[in-house]
Amino acid sequence: MNQHQPLPPTPSLRRRMAAFVYEGVLLFGVVMIAGYLFGTLTQQRHALQGRHEFQAFLFVVVGIYFGWFWSHSGQTLAMKTWQVRLVARDGGPVSQARALLRYVAAWIWFLPALAIAWLAGWHGGAPLWLTLLGGILVYALASFAHPQRQFWHDELCGTRLVRAIPTNEPR
Template sequence: MSHAEAAAVTDLIAPPLPRRLACWLYEGMLMFGVVFIAGYLFSTLSQTRHALDNRHGLQAFLFVVFGIYFTWFWAKGQTLAMKTWHIRVVDRHGQPLTQLRALLRYVLSWLWFLPPLAAVAPFGLPAGESTVLLLGWVAVWATLSRFHPQRQFLHDALAGTRLVQAVRPVNT
Protein backbone atom coordinates (compact mmCIF):
# COMPACT_ATOMS: atom_id res chain seq x y z
CA MET A 1 0.00 0.00 0.00
CA SER A 2 1.42 3.39 -0.96
CA HIS A 3 1.75 6.31 1.43
CA ALA A 4 -1.21 8.09 -0.23
CA GLU A 5 -3.38 4.98 0.10
CA ALA A 6 -2.38 4.57 3.76
CA ALA A 7 -3.28 8.21 4.43
CA ALA A 8 -6.64 7.77 2.69
CA VAL A 9 -7.43 4.68 4.79
CA THR A 10 -6.59 6.47 8.03
CA ASP A 11 -8.94 9.31 7.01
CA LEU A 12 -11.82 6.82 7.17
CA ILE A 13 -13.42 7.32 10.56
CA ALA A 14 -15.56 4.68 12.23
CA PRO A 15 -19.04 5.96 13.09
CA PRO A 16 -19.78 6.27 16.80
CA LEU A 17 -21.22 3.16 18.45
CA PRO A 18 -24.62 4.80 19.21
CA ARG A 19 -25.03 5.68 15.51
CA ARG A 20 -24.11 2.14 14.44
CA LEU A 21 -26.59 0.63 16.89
CA ALA A 22 -29.32 3.08 15.81
CA CYS A 23 -28.65 2.06 12.21
CA TRP A 24 -28.83 -1.58 13.26
CA LEU A 25 -32.23 -1.05 14.93
CA TYR A 26 -33.53 0.87 11.91
CA GLU A 27 -32.30 -1.93 9.66
CA GLY A 28 -34.29 -4.34 11.80
CA MET A 29 -37.45 -2.32 11.28
CA LEU A 30 -36.89 -2.23 7.52
CA MET A 31 -36.36 -5.98 7.51
CA PHE A 32 -39.97 -6.47 8.65
CA GLY A 33 -41.02 -5.58 5.10
CA VAL A 34 -38.50 -7.99 3.60
CA VAL A 35 -39.67 -10.75 5.97
CA PHE A 36 -43.32 -10.07 5.15
CA ILE A 37 -42.80 -10.24 1.39
CA ALA A 38 -40.46 -13.25 1.58
CA GLY A 39 -42.80 -15.06 3.98
CA TYR A 40 -45.77 -14.43 1.72
CA LEU A 41 -43.81 -15.63 -1.30
CA PHE A 42 -42.62 -18.75 0.54
CA SER A 43 -46.06 -19.66 1.89
CA THR A 44 -47.64 -19.14 -1.53
CA LEU A 45 -45.05 -21.18 -3.40
CA SER A 46 -44.97 -23.98 -0.80
CA GLN A 47 -48.76 -23.96 -0.29
CA THR A 48 -48.24 -23.61 3.47
CA ARG A 49 -51.60 -23.22 5.21
CA HIS A 50 -50.43 -23.01 8.83
CA ALA A 51 -47.66 -20.77 10.14
CA LEU A 52 -45.87 -23.62 11.94
CA ASP A 53 -45.86 -25.91 8.90
CA ASN A 54 -42.55 -25.76 7.05
CA ARG A 55 -41.10 -23.35 9.60
CA HIS A 56 -37.58 -24.73 9.16
CA GLY A 57 -37.92 -24.34 5.41
CA LEU A 58 -39.10 -20.76 5.93
CA GLN A 59 -36.14 -20.05 8.22
CA ALA A 60 -33.72 -21.40 5.61
CA PHE A 61 -35.48 -19.39 2.90
CA LEU A 62 -35.26 -16.20 4.98
CA PHE A 63 -31.56 -16.86 5.64
CA VAL A 64 -31.00 -16.98 1.87
CA VAL A 65 -33.21 -13.92 1.22
CA PHE A 66 -31.37 -11.93 3.91
CA GLY A 67 -28.07 -13.06 2.41
CA ILE A 68 -29.08 -11.83 -1.03
CA TYR A 69 -30.40 -8.55 0.38
CA PHE A 70 -27.34 -7.71 2.47
CA THR A 71 -24.77 -9.01 0.00
CA TRP A 72 -26.27 -6.93 -2.81
CA PHE A 73 -26.56 -3.72 -0.77
CA TRP A 74 -23.16 -4.07 0.95
CA ALA A 75 -21.48 -4.62 -2.41
CA LYS A 76 -23.06 -1.28 -3.42
CA GLY A 77 -21.70 0.28 -0.21
CA GLN A 78 -24.83 0.89 1.86
CA THR A 79 -28.23 -0.44 2.82
CA LEU A 80 -31.10 2.04 3.12
CA ALA A 81 -30.59 2.24 6.89
CA MET A 82 -26.86 2.83 6.45
CA LYS A 83 -27.60 5.59 3.94
CA THR A 84 -30.00 7.23 6.40
CA TRP A 85 -27.39 7.15 9.19
CA HIS A 86 -24.49 8.15 6.87
CA ILE A 87 -22.57 4.90 7.25
CA ARG A 88 -20.74 2.98 4.52
CA VAL A 89 -19.13 -0.43 4.50
CA VAL A 90 -15.75 -0.73 2.78
CA ASP A 91 -12.86 -3.17 2.77
CA ARG A 92 -9.67 -2.62 4.79
CA HIS A 93 -8.29 -0.36 2.07
CA GLY A 94 -11.39 1.83 1.83
CA GLN A 95 -12.59 0.23 -1.42
CA PRO A 96 -16.12 -1.06 -2.11
CA LEU A 97 -16.77 -4.66 -1.15
CA THR A 98 -16.73 -7.46 -3.67
CA GLN A 99 -19.75 -9.76 -3.74
CA LEU A 100 -17.66 -12.49 -2.10
CA ARG A 101 -16.45 -10.25 0.73
CA ALA A 102 -20.01 -8.97 1.27
CA LEU A 103 -21.23 -12.57 1.49
CA LEU A 104 -18.45 -13.41 3.96
CA ARG A 105 -19.48 -10.40 6.07
CA TYR A 106 -23.08 -11.62 6.02
CA VAL A 107 -22.16 -15.12 7.20
CA LEU A 108 -19.86 -13.76 9.93
CA SER A 109 -22.50 -11.24 11.05
CA TRP A 110 -24.52 -14.17 12.37
CA LEU A 111 -22.01 -14.27 15.24
CA TRP A 112 -24.27 -11.58 16.73
CA PHE A 113 -27.04 -14.15 17.20
CA LEU A 114 -25.86 -17.74 16.95
CA PRO A 115 -23.88 -18.13 20.21
CA PRO A 116 -26.74 -17.10 22.53
CA LEU A 117 -29.29 -19.01 20.47
CA ALA A 118 -27.11 -22.13 20.57
CA ALA A 119 -26.63 -21.67 24.32
CA VAL A 120 -30.35 -21.47 25.12
CA ALA A 121 -31.53 -24.20 22.70
CA PRO A 122 -30.67 -27.22 24.89
CA PHE A 123 -32.33 -25.72 27.97
CA GLY A 124 -35.69 -24.80 26.46
CA LEU A 125 -35.71 -21.43 28.21
CA PRO A 126 -38.84 -19.28 27.99
CA ALA A 127 -38.84 -16.49 25.41
CA GLY A 128 -38.27 -13.78 28.03
CA GLU A 129 -35.11 -15.38 29.41
CA SER A 130 -33.84 -16.16 25.91
CA THR A 131 -34.37 -12.53 24.93
CA VAL A 132 -32.43 -11.31 27.97
CA LEU A 133 -29.52 -13.61 27.09
CA LEU A 134 -29.61 -12.48 23.46
CA LEU A 135 -29.67 -8.80 24.37
CA GLY A 136 -26.90 -9.32 26.91
CA TRP A 137 -24.74 -10.97 24.25
CA VAL A 138 -25.47 -8.15 21.78
CA ALA A 139 -24.45 -5.59 24.42
CA VAL A 140 -21.18 -7.44 25.09
CA TRP A 141 -20.56 -7.84 21.35
CA ALA A 142 -21.14 -4.15 20.67
CA THR A 143 -19.00 -3.08 23.63
CA LEU A 144 -16.10 -5.21 22.39
CA SER A 145 -15.81 -2.88 19.38
CA ARG A 146 -14.43 -0.26 21.77
CA PHE A 147 -11.30 -2.40 22.17
CA HIS A 148 -10.63 -2.79 18.44
CA PRO A 149 -7.99 -0.29 17.21
CA GLN A 150 -10.38 1.01 14.52
CA ARG A 151 -13.53 0.60 16.64
CA GLN A 152 -14.88 -2.15 14.37
CA PHE A 153 -17.12 -5.08 15.27
CA LEU A 154 -15.54 -8.54 15.41
CA HIS A 155 -17.31 -9.80 12.30
CA ASP A 156 -15.99 -6.79 10.35
CA ALA A 157 -12.44 -7.45 11.53
CA LEU A 158 -12.74 -11.13 10.57
CA ALA A 159 -14.30 -10.33 7.17
CA GLY A 160 -11.76 -7.62 6.35
CA THR A 161 -14.42 -4.92 6.22
CA ARG A 162 -14.93 -1.60 7.99
CA LEU A 163 -17.88 0.61 8.79
CA VAL A 164 -16.98 4.22 8.09
CA GLN A 165 -18.73 7.55 8.23
CA ALA A 166 -20.13 8.42 4.82
CA VAL A 167 -19.57 11.89 3.49
CA ARG A 168 -22.79 13.84 3.78
CA PRO A 169 -23.88 15.49 0.55
CA VAL A 170 -23.49 19.24 0.47
CA ASN A 171 -26.72 21.13 -0.19
CA THR A 172 -26.25 23.68 -2.94
Protein backbone atom coordinates in the same frame (compact mmCIF):
# COMPACT_ATOMS: atom_id res chain seq x y z
CA MET B 1 -9.65 4.71 -2.39
CA ASN B 2 -6.38 6.56 -2.82
CA GLN B 3 -3.62 5.09 -0.65
CA HIS B 4 -2.58 8.59 0.44
CA GLN B 5 -6.08 9.65 1.37
CA PRO B 6 -6.96 8.78 4.98
CA LEU B 7 -10.02 6.64 5.63
CA PRO B 8 -13.05 8.37 7.13
CA PRO B 9 -13.43 7.82 10.88
CA THR B 10 -15.23 4.87 12.41
CA PRO B 11 -18.81 5.85 13.29
CA SER B 12 -19.63 5.96 16.99
CA LEU B 13 -21.07 2.84 18.56
CA ARG B 14 -24.27 4.80 19.18
CA ARG B 15 -24.61 5.60 15.47
CA ARG B 16 -23.87 1.99 14.45
CA MET B 17 -26.37 0.60 16.94
CA ALA B 18 -29.03 3.08 15.77
CA ALA B 19 -28.49 1.79 12.22
CA PHE B 20 -28.66 -1.79 13.58
CA VAL B 21 -32.05 -1.16 15.21
CA TYR B 22 -33.41 0.69 12.18
CA GLU B 23 -32.20 -2.18 9.98
CA GLY B 24 -34.33 -4.52 12.08
CA VAL B 25 -37.40 -2.37 11.42
CA LEU B 26 -36.74 -2.37 7.67
CA LEU B 27 -36.04 -6.10 7.62
CA PHE B 28 -39.48 -6.68 9.10
CA GLY B 29 -40.96 -5.59 5.76
CA VAL B 30 -38.49 -7.67 3.74
CA VAL B 31 -39.30 -10.75 5.84
CA MET B 32 -43.06 -10.16 5.56
CA ILE B 33 -42.89 -9.99 1.76
CA ALA B 34 -40.59 -13.02 1.62
CA GLY B 35 -42.94 -14.91 3.94
CA TYR B 36 -45.92 -14.13 1.75
CA LEU B 37 -43.97 -15.24 -1.33
CA PHE B 38 -42.83 -18.46 0.35
CA GLY B 39 -46.32 -19.28 1.63
CA THR B 40 -47.86 -18.64 -1.77
CA LEU B 41 -45.29 -20.60 -3.77
CA THR B 42 -45.31 -23.60 -1.42
CA GLN B 43 -49.07 -23.41 -0.76
CA GLN B 44 -48.29 -23.51 2.94
CA ARG B 45 -51.45 -24.26 4.96
CA HIS B 46 -50.02 -24.23 8.48
CA ALA B 47 -47.35 -22.03 10.08
CA LEU B 48 -45.24 -25.03 11.10
CA GLN B 49 -45.49 -26.71 7.71
CA GLY B 50 -42.07 -26.38 6.05
CA ARG B 51 -40.70 -24.40 9.00
CA HIS B 52 -37.05 -25.30 8.40
CA GLU B 53 -37.32 -24.67 4.67
CA PHE B 54 -38.89 -21.30 5.44
CA GLN B 55 -36.04 -20.41 7.82
CA ALA B 56 -33.48 -21.38 5.17
CA PHE B 57 -35.39 -19.32 2.59
CA LEU B 58 -35.36 -16.27 4.89
CA PHE B 59 -31.64 -16.73 5.57
CA VAL B 60 -30.99 -16.63 1.81
CA VAL B 61 -33.34 -13.68 1.19
CA VAL B 62 -31.78 -11.58 3.95
CA GLY B 63 -28.31 -12.58 2.67
CA ILE B 64 -29.23 -11.38 -0.82
CA TYR B 65 -30.57 -8.12 0.67
CA PHE B 66 -27.36 -7.34 2.55
CA GLY B 67 -25.03 -8.75 -0.12
CA TRP B 68 -26.59 -6.61 -2.84
CA PHE B 69 -26.59 -3.33 -0.90
CA TRP B 70 -23.13 -3.79 0.60
CA SER B 71 -21.53 -4.74 -2.73
CA HIS B 72 -23.27 -2.00 -4.77
CA SER B 73 -23.21 1.12 -2.60
CA GLY B 74 -21.78 -0.06 0.71
CA GLN B 75 -24.98 1.07 2.40
CA THR B 76 -28.44 -0.22 3.15
CA LEU B 77 -31.20 2.33 3.66
CA ALA B 78 -30.63 2.22 7.42
CA MET B 79 -26.91 2.80 6.93
CA LYS B 80 -27.61 5.77 4.63
CA THR B 81 -29.95 7.26 7.20
CA TRP B 82 -27.32 7.00 9.96
CA GLN B 83 -24.38 7.92 7.66
CA VAL B 84 -22.55 4.62 7.94
CA ARG B 85 -20.81 2.92 4.99
CA LEU B 86 -19.20 -0.49 4.61
CA VAL B 87 -15.86 -0.50 2.80
CA ALA B 88 -13.02 -2.96 2.30
CA ARG B 89 -10.15 -2.71 4.76
CA ASP B 90 -8.25 -0.46 2.30
CA GLY B 91 -11.25 1.84 1.86
CA GLY B 92 -12.31 0.49 -1.52
CA PRO B 93 -15.65 -1.05 -2.47
CA VAL B 94 -16.72 -4.40 -1.05
CA SER B 95 -16.98 -7.33 -3.45
CA GLN B 96 -20.12 -9.43 -3.52
CA ALA B 97 -18.22 -12.43 -2.13
CA ARG B 98 -16.83 -10.36 0.75
CA ALA B 99 -20.29 -8.91 1.43
CA LEU B 100 -21.79 -12.41 1.64
CA LEU B 101 -18.92 -13.58 3.86
CA ARG B 102 -19.64 -10.62 6.16
CA TYR B 103 -23.33 -11.53 6.25
CA VAL B 104 -22.54 -15.06 7.41
CA ALA B 105 -19.89 -13.88 9.90
CA ALA B 106 -22.27 -11.24 11.32
CA TRP B 107 -24.41 -14.02 12.76
CA ILE B 108 -21.90 -13.99 15.62
CA TRP B 109 -24.10 -11.18 16.95
CA PHE B 110 -26.77 -13.78 17.73
CA LEU B 111 -25.38 -17.32 17.75
CA PRO B 112 -23.67 -17.39 21.19
CA ALA B 113 -26.79 -16.08 22.95
CA LEU B 114 -29.05 -18.41 20.98
CA ALA B 115 -26.80 -21.36 21.87
CA ILE B 116 -26.98 -20.43 25.57
CA ALA B 117 -30.77 -20.14 25.37
CA TRP B 118 -31.04 -23.47 23.56
CA LEU B 119 -28.80 -25.23 26.12
CA ALA B 120 -30.85 -23.72 28.95
CA GLY B 121 -34.09 -24.87 27.30
CA TRP B 122 -35.46 -21.36 26.77
CA HIS B 123 -37.61 -21.40 23.66
CA GLY B 124 -39.38 -18.10 24.14
CA GLY B 125 -40.37 -15.45 26.59
CA ALA B 126 -38.28 -13.11 28.69
CA PRO B 127 -35.29 -15.42 29.33
CA LEU B 128 -34.70 -15.91 25.60
CA TRP B 129 -35.07 -12.22 24.74
CA LEU B 130 -32.94 -11.03 27.66
CA THR B 131 -30.19 -13.51 26.73
CA LEU B 132 -30.33 -12.36 23.11
CA LEU B 133 -30.25 -8.68 24.10
CA GLY B 134 -27.37 -9.34 26.51
CA GLY B 135 -25.40 -11.17 23.81
CA ILE B 136 -25.89 -8.30 21.36
CA LEU B 137 -24.80 -5.78 24.00
CA VAL B 138 -21.67 -7.78 24.88
CA TYR B 139 -20.72 -8.15 21.21
CA ALA B 140 -21.28 -4.44 20.52
CA LEU B 141 -19.17 -3.44 23.52
CA ALA B 142 -16.41 -5.82 22.37
CA SER B 143 -15.75 -3.32 19.55
CA PHE B 144 -14.01 -1.13 22.16
CA ALA B 145 -11.31 -3.82 22.35
CA HIS B 146 -10.57 -3.39 18.62
CA PRO B 147 -7.84 -0.83 17.79
CA GLN B 148 -10.10 1.04 15.31
CA ARG B 149 -13.32 0.33 17.29
CA GLN B 150 -14.57 -1.96 14.52
CA PHE B 151 -16.78 -4.99 15.04
CA TRP B 152 -14.84 -8.26 15.12
CA HIS B 153 -16.65 -9.82 12.17
CA ASP B 154 -15.40 -6.88 10.08
CA GLU B 155 -11.85 -7.67 11.15
CA LEU B 156 -12.39 -11.29 10.15
CA CYS B 157 -13.87 -10.36 6.76
CA GLY B 158 -11.45 -7.57 5.80
CA THR B 159 -14.13 -4.88 5.94
CA ARG B 160 -14.74 -1.82 8.07
CA LEU B 161 -17.52 0.60 8.84
CA VAL B 162 -16.75 4.26 8.20
CA ARG B 163 -18.64 7.48 8.67
CA ALA B 164 -20.33 8.41 5.39
CA ILE B 165 -20.49 12.17 5.13
CA PRO B 166 -23.22 13.01 2.60
CA THR B 167 -22.19 15.09 -0.37
CA ASN B 168 -24.30 18.08 -1.32
CA GLU B 169 -24.79 17.14 -4.94
CA PRO B 170 -27.30 19.17 -6.93
CA ARG B 171 -30.43 17.21 -7.83
